Amino acid sequence: MILRNLDFVSIQCLRKTSRDLRNFIDDVKPESKVTEFQLEFGDSCIKFLPKFDDKKDMLIRYQKAPNGGLGSLIHFNLIKMDLFEVSLEMILSLKEAFLRSPHMMNYEISFRKSDAEEHLVELFGEDFELESFWYFGIPDDLENVISFGFGSNFIVFERILRNIVPIGARIL
Numbered sequence: 001m002i003l004r005n006l007d008f009v010s011i012q013c014l015r016k017t018s019r020d021l022r023n024f025i026d027d028v029k030p031e032s033k034v035t036e037f038q039l040e041f042g043d044s045c046i047k048f049l050p051k052f053d054d055k056k057d058m059l060i061r062y063q064k065a066p067n068g069g070l071g072s073l074i075h076f077n078l079i080k081m082d083l084f085e086v087s088l089e090m091i092l093s094l095k096e097a098f099l100r101s102p103h104m105m106n107y108e109i110s111f112r113k114s115d116a117e118e119h120l121v122e123l124f125g126e127d128f129e130l131e132s133f134w135y136f137g138i139p140d141d142l143e144n145v146i147s148f149g150f151g152s153n154f155i156v157f158e159r160i161l162r163n164i165v166p167i168g169a170r171i172l
Contacts, residue, residue: 004030004031006030007054008032008034008050009058011025011030033052033053033054034050034051034052035051035052035053036050036051037050044064045061045062046062047059074094074101076104077103077104077105078105078106079106079108080108081108081109082110083109083110084112084113085111085113086109086111086113086116086155088115088116091116091150091155092123094107094155095146098136099136099138099139099146102141106157106159107156107157107158108155108156109154109155111153111154111155112153120132120150124148125170127150128166128168129166129169131149132149132150133147133149133150133169134147134148135147135148135170135171135172136171137171138159142162143161144159144161144162145159145160145171146159146160147159147160147165
């Protein structure tokens with residue numbers, strides 16, 4: 001069996017290639033060759049240090065990043081991601097990035113928790129027809145606007161043509 005010849009990292013990478021492979025690997029449960037592991041928790045960091053049969057060590061670290069690490073993703077034009085929490089600061093940073101970066105087209109972010117909803121009307125004014133959508137003009141761009149939608153568990157930023165903004169919606 002091929003899985004016997006793969007190391008832990010290779011098996012984890014293979015799991016991510018398709019749902020069928022992930023289910024197969026989860027059912028077969030190939031030997032990980034992990035002999036022990038250590039977990040370290042800090043205020044803004046979690047470290048996982050597995051030790052393997054072949055005496056190789058590895059460090060897997062999750063570190064809390066400012067704005068949820070979104071700053072490193074703004075060079076992509078399309079993003080779909082799930083986050084645990086979306087902050088007001090993150091939303092404002094994304095809005096500014098969209099206004100400055102003509103290549104950013106569509107970001108869809110699902111989340112479980114947000115502190116932003118109660119502040120959006122204060123910052124942007126009433127949303128359009130209670131649909132939680134706002135539209136922002138882009139400096140030096142008369143053709144496009146940024147559409148921002150806020151739902152109970154998602155946000156969407158999208159660059160759209162100005163002429164498809166709903167009639168009656170304000171462009172901020």
